[in-house]
Amino acid sequence: MTELFLTERLIVRKFIPDDYNDLADILTDVEVTYFEPYETFTREACVQEAINFSNSNEFYAVVLNNKVIGKIYFSDKDYGNYEIGYTFNRNYQGKGYACESIIGMMKYAFSYLGVRRVFAEIDTRNEKSIRLVKRVGMRKEAEHKELFPRKDENEVYNDFYVYAILKKEFLI
Numbered sequence: 817m818t819e820l821f822l823t824e825r826l827i828v829r830k831f832i833p834d835d836y837n838d839l840a841d842i843l844t845d846v847e848v849t850y851f852e853p854y855e856t857f858t859r860e861a862c863v864q865e866a867i868n869f870s871n872s873n874e875f876y877a878v879v880l881n882n883k884v885i886g887k888i889y890f891s892d893k894d895y896g897n898y899e900i901g902y903t904f905n906r907n908y909q910g911k912g913y914a915c916e917s918i919i920g921m922m923k924y925a926f927s928y929l930g931v932r933r934v935f936a937e938i939d940t941r942n943e944k945s946i947r948l949v950k951r952v953g954m955r956k957e958a959e960h961k962e963l964f965p966r967k968d969e970n971e972v973y974n975d976f977y978v979y980a981i982l983k984k985e986f987l988i
Contacts, residue, residue, distance in 0.1 A: 831869035838884035896932030
């Protein structure tokens with residue numbers, strides 16, 4: 817099975833190619849993808865993206881009642897450091913699913929993968945994401961000024977925060 821772990825309400829598992837329709841509900845939403853480092857997808861492009869994700873060890877599907885409601889990016893950055901990112905279907909935001917799945921991923925990573933530190937790079941304007949990482953126990957480590965160009969405004973550069981948590985700080 818492609819299952820990584822379970823939480824109280826969710827399954828977090830590897831993507832499968834058949835997830836393309838649910839993935840499209842997330843990646844075609846301009847509001848949901850606004851702070852992402854990629855452009856908003858077309859529904860057709862999500863067919864290939866679901867295949868790409870199914871072949872990756874960095875992207876995981878967050879599933880509620882057999883529907884993919886979000887994706888988690890979890891990437892090895894060497895020396896026990898992993899970067900985490902997340903994108904959720906707008907209809908499932910504000911219900912605690914992102915928090916539950918991110919805590920689950922950190923529990924899994926610290927307990928079974930030997931991860932030492934998990935961090936997230938977040939656009940300083942992304943208030944929802946900042947609230948989420950604070951809720952799961954991360955602390956702000958840094959602010960990078962004018963790091964990446966803004967979508968559709970390449971002459972404007974966005975600032976980013978780095979939030980992180982060490983295994984020894986993870987109390988959940």
